[in-house]
Amino acid sequence: MAAFSLERVLKVLVFAALALTVCKGLGRTPEYASRVDSRRFFNGLVNDAENSLIMKERHLDFGDATAKAVRLRLEELERMGRTPDPDLVNEESLRRAVARRMAIRERDADYVVLAREKLDRMRALERDGWRMPLGLTPRAGATSGEAAP
């Protein structure tokens, strides 16, 4: 009998793999996860936002620590003529490094604000019991024919 032929077994296995892929993929969509396993879904969102905020704060601190170290080098160069490498670390390059750090700091500080806003947004979604809408929603601002400002 050909009921358990190799070809048929392989077809069943391939179909099972396909079904499993569809199920797993469906479980990862926000439409499914926000309804069926909402606690885990929001835990993931909030955890991600918390880690982002900590990372951005750390990057800001690292920049500030570098600025402090550069200022210290400048001060020691003036006071005791100390520099680890006169070719690369001299008064001109140190002053430039301070200015550059201060410019980058603006951006890094902004990233912290953005990360905190994102965390607040995720917490608000959880508080409101948000669920990913199922239907197709029109793109925001794309309904009218007016030019965007």
Place this chain on the structure above:
Amino acid sequence: MTARRLLRRAVIGIACLAAVTAGLLLWFGAWYFPAWRLEGFSKAQYREAAELAARGLAHAEGLSFEDFDFLKYREVTRGSEAYVWGVAKCRAADGGTELAWIYLEWSTKRGQWLRNYSLLLATPDDEIYYTRTHPGQVDRARLAIGKLLHQLARNIHEVRDPPDGR
């Protein structure tokens, strides 16, 4: 024929040796050293863990650790991640001050603090000093590779010659 076989064996031997060396360095840098001597500290003992890491780094750089300029502990409310970072103030032999960035992460998998990106700040290989033309491309590559190799060598030195001599 025998000379050819000998050469072949030598090439295979050298390739194996290189692979084992690379594997050992990877194991040391990614698994062994981050955890080294930090096993005993709980999540709440972050200050002690950070101080041990800072003392070790300072000693391996030929400096003496004085105090933390600041130390921050952060943890998430959902999940198990925790972080501690700060700046260690160190004294050099010539009387100057060096600042070192210390950063540890809590590993849930291994249940202990792990060393992460830690280094002396504002050293000559920092890109903050670079201009468009100085240093040149070759020197930039040399400085970047030297920075990585220096960190690896410093970590190996720290394990071979720990600060308390044990």
